[in-house]
Amino acid sequence: MPVSNLHDRVVLKHPKGSIVEILFYGATVISWRAADIGASELKERLFVSSKAFTDGSKPVRGGIPVVFPCFGAPTHPEHSKLGQHGFARNEVWSLDSVAMDNEAGVSVRLTLEPSHKITPIFPKPFHLSYVVTLAEHQLSTDLHVKNTSGTAGDSLEFQALLHNYIRAPADQVQVAPLQHLQYYDKTETSDQARALPKVEARAAVDIIRYTDSVYEDAPQNYEVAWPEGGLKIRSVNLKDVVIWNPQEEGRKIADMEEDGWKHYICVEPGFVRGFVKLEAGKTWIGQQVISVGRLVESA
Ligand code: TA6
Helix, strand or coil: CCEEECCCEEEEECCCCCEEEEECECCCEEEEEEECCCCCCEEECECECCCCCCCCCCCCCECECEEECCCCCCCCHHHCCCCCCECHHHCECEEEEEEEECCCCEEEEEEECCCCCCCCCCCCCCEEEEEEEECCCEEEEEEEEECCCCCCCCCEEEEEEECCEEECCHHHCEEECCCCCEEEECCCCCHHHHCCCEECCCCCEECCCCEEEEECCCCCEEEEEECCEEEEEEEECCCEEEEEECHHHHHHCCCCCCCHHHHEEEEEEEEEEEEEEECCCCEEEEEEEEEECCHHHHC
């Protein structure tokens, strides 16, 4: 069966071999295995810490957590009761439907609605759906946010981000093109320095030191490359991108495996500088497409 609904997850299998696993908890994609172009061996493309909790007791340390409706600590007055990165990554989503099942792709839709747990901390009406589509060498994840309020003027303000933990040798990775973009450096120790924009000077960004950078108004088309491999990430409506790797700081993260930071880099398309303002009855879609291979191969 191309779509298997197991007790805690849904597993999608593409006829050409690629496989994706999505936990209902957080709608977290926790595994994506796909072959290189022209090869048959499946390779895991995402990193999940061996110490990660996948039992629903804590957001998963790895895979693709969904960040909504706030990125980092809440800064919007309507988000003041929320924790870091909001609630979407630590709620149990429902499998709504198989959206597509053919040679081109296998796709499912998961949904999340207000509940007795969410409403006390986030009283705004909303409907989220998350569509995960698997192709032979490609994974797409689309977050649909609907403001279900029937009252004119009752807007929904939010941030959203797809927190990809890309499996890669961190010290050999380069991410481009980010040159000349304005970014905010969260590794700075004072609030003042963190709020001061910097400008990226590097043609290709390496990850050889503690990195936590929020690039604003980025090109939404990135190459994450290392000598033995690479991925391309395209996004739509996710105007910013965060590059994160904690290096030795990772030792402070309880669910990070020993030296785990050496085996991944987070490249996270999001809308995190400012807020999406969605009017009553409207839907916003933030999308990413991650493909195996490097830009030069597809030129
Ligand atoms: O997206 C980068 C970031 O916000 C970092 O600042 C870092 O703390 C990371 O996310 C992980 O956050 P978490 O809440 O999952 O520990």
